[in-house]
Amino acid sequence: MFVLVVNRFDGSKNYQSRYELPEERVQGQTLLAVLQYIKQNIDPTLNFTSHCRSAICGACAVKVNESAVLACDTNIETLFKSYETSTLTLSPLANFPVISDLVVNWDEALEHLGRIHPTIVPKKESNTEDGCVQSQTDLQRVLPAWDCILCGICASQCTRYSQSRNDYLEPFAFAHAWRTAFDSRNADPLFSCKAAVENGLWRCVHCSICMHVCPKAINVAEDIVDLRKLILEHRRPPRH
Ligand code: SF4
Ligand code: SF4
Ligand code: FES
Structure with a gap:
């Protein structure tokens, strides 16, 4: 089992949500594909931005632990391996005002x-x-x-x-x-x-x-x- 912890903001308060993902959900998937899976199947209230899914629009950048990445261009399985962990924390980009969850202004x-x-x-x-x-x-x-x-x-x-x-x-x-x-x-x-x-x-x-x-x-x-x-x-x- 893999876990994504998301640092969220609802316009007035910060809080965290925890999403458990079976191994087959992360195998060969991009981080963006997993976020879309969570939104469509687990929690429709989770907000993030994306568009091209091809690393050309720049819309899907988020922080994973302390490093910002393009969600559509990042293999989540490789991320878990490189951090040698089964839990990753997602946050909105730093140095931008946050609108909601992973969406920045x-x-x-x-x-x-x-x-x-x-x-x-x-x-x-x-x-x-x-x-x-x-x-x-x-x-x-x-x-x-x-x-x-x-x-x-x-x-x-x-x-x-x-x-x-x-x-x-x-x-x-x-x-x-x-x-x-x-x-x-x-x-x-x-x-x-x-x-x-x-x-x-x-x-x-x-x-x-x-x-x-x-x-x-x-x-x-x-x-x-x-x-x-x-x-x-x-x-x-x-x-x-
Ligand atoms: S990291 Fe900075 S310089 Fe590089 S593509 Fe993104 S905005 Fe442009
Ligand atoms: S201070 Fe900022 S702009 Fe200058 S090298 Fe470091 S990251 Fe780049
Ligand atoms: S969705 Fe366009 S760069 Fe990731």
């Missing part, structure tokens, strides 16, 4: 992403007939950051953001600043950097946890280093 996180202005300032040639042509090499450079599915796992696990949410941003916001700053079509690479600096770019402690937990292997810690270097390269020489 993204309003603040999206407002933070907006602060970065993750858009490019088009070069003049964008208005010409040929448009602004980007070479394959230049495209390949920024392509990894486009893989971000806004799952929130890096925000849940970030050392610095967990310490203080008032003077730092969810790591993915810096990944999107990097994506725009290093896009060869961008006429003003520093456009997103300014907002990144104002929102904590120099406060990252380089623990690299964001890189290790990201389901898309986005290296935000390295992106932050790149942004810092870019800013230093464009620094005005001191006046005498």
Whole structure:
């Protein structure tokens, strides 16, 4: 018998629910499939979010014990084995306000992403007939950051953001600043950097946890280093 303990919230109080699962229910199953089984067969009041079931929408991220994962991309049998236990505890992502059970509110996180202005300032040639042509090499450079599915796992696990949410941003916001700053079509690479600096770019402690937990292997810690270097390269020489 396997057990999932879920840390829940009903809008006013926190409590736990315990779900017992026979071995055949977890064999070869994803965590999301098991959550759906619980909702359909054991407890219809359990709330969680999901959509694509293919690791591309980012909706199903939850915490298992202390580590955030994508529920649709995580084999629950392997999880039990890796923790060497028959009981796992599920919680909503950390560093997000909880709406209900495993469902978190993204309003603040999206407002933070907006602060970065993750858009490019088009070069003049964008208005010409040929448009602004980007070479394959230049495209390949920024392509990894486009893989971000806004799952929130890096925000849940970030050392610095967990310490203080008032003077730092969810790591993915810096990944999107990097994506725009290093896009060869961008006429003003520093456009997103300014907002990144104002929102904590120099406060990252380089623990690299964001890189290790990201389901898309986005290296935000390295992106932050790149942004810092870019800013230093464009620094005005001191006046005498
Ligand atoms: S490297 Fe920086 S952004 Fe990434 S988890 Fe650590 S403190 Fe957060
Ligand atoms: S950077 Fe990775 S962990 Fe963070 S939101 Fe994007 S995909 Fe998720
Ligand atoms: S349901 Fe879309 S990423 Fe898991």
